[in-house]
Amino acid sequence: MFLENNIDKNNKIGWVEVVCGSMFSGKTEELIRRLKRAKIAKLKVEIFKPAIDIRYDEDDVVSHDQNALEAIPVPASSNIEILGSGFDVIGIDEAQFFDMGLVGVCERLAAQGTRVIVAGLDMDYKGNPFGPIPNLLATAEYVTKVHAICVRCGNLANHSHRISSQSELVVLGESESYEPLCRRCFASSRTLEEKSSLHKQS
Ligand code: ZN
Numbered sequence: 193m194f195l196e197n198n199i200d201k202n203n204k205i206g207w208v209e210v211v212c213g214s215m216f217s218g219k220t221e222e223l224i225r226r227l228k229r230a231k232i233a234k235l236k237v238e239i240f241k242p243a244i245d246i247r248y249d250e251d252d253v254v255s256h257d258q259n260a261l262e263a264i265p266v267p268a269s270s271n272i273e274i275l276g277s278g279f280d281v282i283g284i285d286e287a288q289f290f291d292m293g294l295v296g297v298c299e300r301l302a303a304q305g306t307r308v309i310v311a312g313l314d315m316d317y318k319g320n321p322f323g324p325i326p327n328l329l330a331t332a333e334y335v336t337k338v339h340a341i342c343v344r345c346g347n348l349a350n351h352s353h354r355i356s357s358q359s360e361l362v363v364l365g366e367s368e369s370y371e372p373l374c375r376r377c378f379a380s381s382r383t384l385e386e387k388s389s390l391h392k393q394s
Pocket of ligand 1: 342343344345346347373374375376377378
């Protein structure tokens with residue numbers, strides 16, 4: 193479990209934390225847990241999310257257990273740099289949907305003494321690294337990978353397997369569209385899907 197550094201309000205040192213994993217891994221819950229503790233410590237906290245993520249509520253970071261904190265939807269990472277200055281702690285949810293500029297934004301906020309906590313999907317439904325997350329993993333001081341449980345075999349799941357037929361990379365409305373799978377079950381599903389698409393083409 194992540195434990196916070198000591199705070200020196202006169203000599204603020206910033207850093208970047210990343211919480212990532214598949215869908216249903218509890219990454220938003222972990223983000224909310226850290227932000228709530230920062231609020232208890234009387235730190236100035238602000239939360240951002242991409243304007244694209246409107247699944248549940250316009251202005252809230254909502255995890256699946258309805259544990260909500262108010263968040264500001266912004267269209268681009270540059271908005272976070274402008275709106276986030278002056279806060280002690282910045283939370284960023286669904287960070288995989290932001291542009292690559294997010295990496296530099298987090299670096300500059302941390303350089304100003306801000307603690308930046310980023311949560312997002314590490315991989316897309318194909319198993320490829322997602323958006324700015326890989327670069328954030330490389331540059332962050334602290335990385336926490338959380339995992340779901342494979343719905344087929346019960347092992348640790350690190351993949352978000354898409355069970356809907358839409359072809360866009362971004363499909364909102366999670367629970368109907370995705371299931372968490374382990375490495376082995378994900379690989380066998382992908383093999384089956386490739387076989388069936390080849391069959392359709394021929
Ligand atoms: Zn499995």
